[in-house]
Amino acid sequence: MIPLKAIEAAPDAVKANCRVRGADVDVDAILRLNDERKTNGQELDQVRSEIKTFSKAQKGAPDEAAREHAKELRRKENELAARAREIEDDLEQRVAWLPNFLDERVPIGGEDANEVVREVGDKPSFDFTPRPHEELGELLDLIDIPRAVNASKSRFYNLKGTAVLLRWGLARMFQEHCAPQGFELVAPPVLTKDRTLFTSGYLPFSQKDNFRIQDEDLSLIGTSEQSLLGMHMDEVLTELPKLYLGDSMCFRTEAGNYGKDVKGILRVHQFYKLEQIVYCHPDEARKWHEICLENEEWLLTELGIPYQVLLMASGDMAAPGRIKYDVEAWIPSQGIYRELTSNTDMGDYQTRRGKIRFKIGKEKGFPHTISATGFSDRILIALLENGQRADGSVVIPEKLRPYMGDLEVIEPR
């Protein structure tokens, strides 16, 4: 949420930001409404003040003329109050659509303007044609898509046997790495109300991305980020940073992605994710943004998965973001890097929306938030494909073995 004061102070900067981020918001209308809100509010306060002093002078006895006068004041008050509500609703709606300001490091442009920060790891070379993960998954009895489709619909999958152990093992491994930094596990509700989605900045922007429960003010979360922001709405935090690892299933409609990545488990309606959520002092946001990225990279390095880090361009970032890194893993069957994790610094955009404040000593303000994937089920794609051998078996990375009962290789059944 961009505060009204900031819009008043620098309307041109807000307009420029909208232009760069492709947001169609009428900033002048906001300014006009804001002015009207003030003048209308002043009249309202004036009338209310009159009502107050008048009724205070009343001292019990209600005479006819006095009543008429008071009723007239009340009529005026109702009128002005109704108008105030209209103005505020309109204003709120419009302001809600304003995207966050960008960090100065963000490259301006579309997908093509994304910058490769670094490439890490050696891409495996195979003396056979590497199989795509969905084939390996079937061969090794790890992923059963047809039967999940049978029970649900397309874009669902059954994770089976050792694959579930992989998920658990990875979660444990990542958690053990992050815990000493202060990250605390939270397995939150996967259904949240609209206000929570608004706070995290998913509403009103991506209305269609969440599955909605009929006749309820509840939607399935697309990421535990949503729950973990809703968690602290209206709170005044007295300690920062607050570091969480959100453990949850995530649900996405993938509306508008028909025909895209239909094979395998890259783009699905439901998946598991361990998410790093940071609430921190504004001065520390940059530091934690980098730490979260290091954590993501740590895991991939430990697993020997080649990856690249991308600094995302303005056009490739959702409205709440100030700056975002994506980490993409090498996918041998496709011969390209694909997004595995995503790490966004939201500034105070979300905490302002959710009225999440901090008060530490004499200092008050809105904490900054960072949402960064730890890992999600997508990592299995990279794990299987990069670890595969000619016979379809998959070698488990050494560092992961302790979490897998020392299992070294997953063999075809």
Added chain:
RNA sequence: GGAGAGGUGGCAGAGCGGCUGAAUGCGCCACAUUGCUAAUGUGGUGUCCUCGCAAGGGGACCGGGGGUUCGAAUCCCCCCCUCUCCGCCA
């Protein structure tokens, strides 16, 4: 799902039509006292909107929304939430 109770400041807890932005206690801050700590005393201690250079002024907020009234934290209606008992249940 059925029956009852309740939602007040950072917390606990009064108030149940005007003198209440709200008693009292705890916490917190400042000052005083004090070898240190503890204890004690005095004062202060919410958020938001708005006018003002400032000092300061006006307004809103006692779960949310509507209503009654000259006047509502207090009365009425609707919704949400919490607790207790019963039922059901992984």
